Amino acid sequence: MTAAGFDRADRAASALRARLGDFVPEALLVLGSGLGYLADEVKDALPVPYDALPGFPVSTAPGHMGRFVFGELAGRRVMVMQGRFHGYEGYGMDEVALPLYTAARLGASAMLVTNAAGAVNTVFSPGDIMLITDHLKLFGDSPLRGPNPPGHDRFPDMTFCYTPALLTVARQAADALGIPLREGVYMYFPGPQYETPAEIRAARALGADAVGMSTVPEVIAARHAGLDVLGFSLLCNMAAGVSGQPLSEGEVLDAAAAARPVFSRLVLRCLAQV
Ligand code: HPA
Numbered sequence: 001m002t003a004a005g006f007d008r009a010d011r012a013a014s015a016l017r018a019r020l021g022d023f024v025p026e027a028l029l030v031l032g033s034g035l036g037y038l039a040d041e042v043k044d045a046l047p048v049p050y051d052a053l054p055g056f057p058v059s060t061a062p063g064h065m066g067r068f069v070f071g072e073l074a075g076r077r078v079m080v081m082q083g084r085f086h087g088y089e090g091y092g093m094d095e096v097a098l099p100l101y102t103a104a105r106l107g108a109s110a111m112l113v114t115n116a117a118g119a120v121n122t123v124f125s126p127g128d129i130m131l132i133t134d135h136l137k138l139f140g141d142s143p144l145r146g147p148n149p150p151g152h153d154r155f156p157d158m159t160f161c162y163t164p165a166l167l168t169v170a171r172q173a174a175d176a177l178g179i180p181l182r183e184g185v186y187m188y189f190p191g192p193q194y195e196t197p198a199e200i201r202a203a204r205a206l207g208a209d210a211v212g213m214s215t216v217p218e219v220i221a222a223r224h225a226g227l228d229v230l231g232f233s234l235l236c237n238m239a240a241g242v243s244g245q246p247l248s249e250g251e252v253l254d255a256a257a258a259a260r261p262v263f264s265r266l267v268l269r270c271l272a273q274v
Pocket of ligand 1: 116117118119189194195211212213236237238239240247252
């Protein structure tokens with residue numbers, strides 16, 4: 001992130017601090033396409049639209065709103081991103097990373113991130129939930145490109161990107177709830193076009209189990225900012241070329257809607273222990 005980017009995070013965090021009083025969020029919840037409804041369950045909710053914050057851009061993706069919601073969820077003080085910034089909308093990586101640094105400055109120590117993704121692993125099915133254990137990001141800028149601020153690693157380690165203790169929390173939560181949980185590697189594609197069948201075959205050969213257009217830049221920034229990370233993909237469709245059918249956004253949003261109850265239970269149970 002550039003120095004100007006850090007300055008934006010500082011200004012946004014100061015503006016939020018003025019509104020929040022002594023409320024310190026414990027966790028940041030980042031909700032993917034069609035999954036933003038969880039923000040409506042926040043108690044004592046204080047919504048803050050992104051465009052009310054200095055330095056913040058406005059999210060434009062379908063199925064996304066553009067605001068933070070502060071309050072209590074699953075017994076935790078949370079900061080929910082209802083709507084996020086994707087590179088394919090035209091945002092720079094600085095902007096994609098901005099909320100993570102803002103959350104860290106407000107005192108959050110963990111990020112729980114969700115996304116809608118395509119299933120690359122042919123053993124998986126639409127509707128499955130995948131715990132993200134690792135990622136692949138071979139293309140696109142890093143959110144960390146640019147001068148590094150004091151107190152942050154210039155070359156942050158990514159070995160334990162997805163916090164091992166939180167992987168255990170997720171497995172135990174799924175077990176306790178009787179929810180089948182897939183696990184795998186999420187591969188980032190910048191989009192906005194869906195992948196080609198050849199790209200999906202390449203992704204599979206590289207070790208990807210799911211593909212999507214979000215999450216990885218945010219995870220990298222979150223780790224750089226010192227947050228623990230837990231991530232889930234809701235597999236909405238088989239990735240390009242697997243079923244022989246064209247991909248559509250309607251299919252993705254329908255699958256996200258159908259999986260709502262199960263996905264919510266799992267996310268809330270994990271959040272309680274993040
Ligand atoms: N590819 C990329 N992003 C996605 C997909 C996909 O198949 N499904 C949902 N988001």
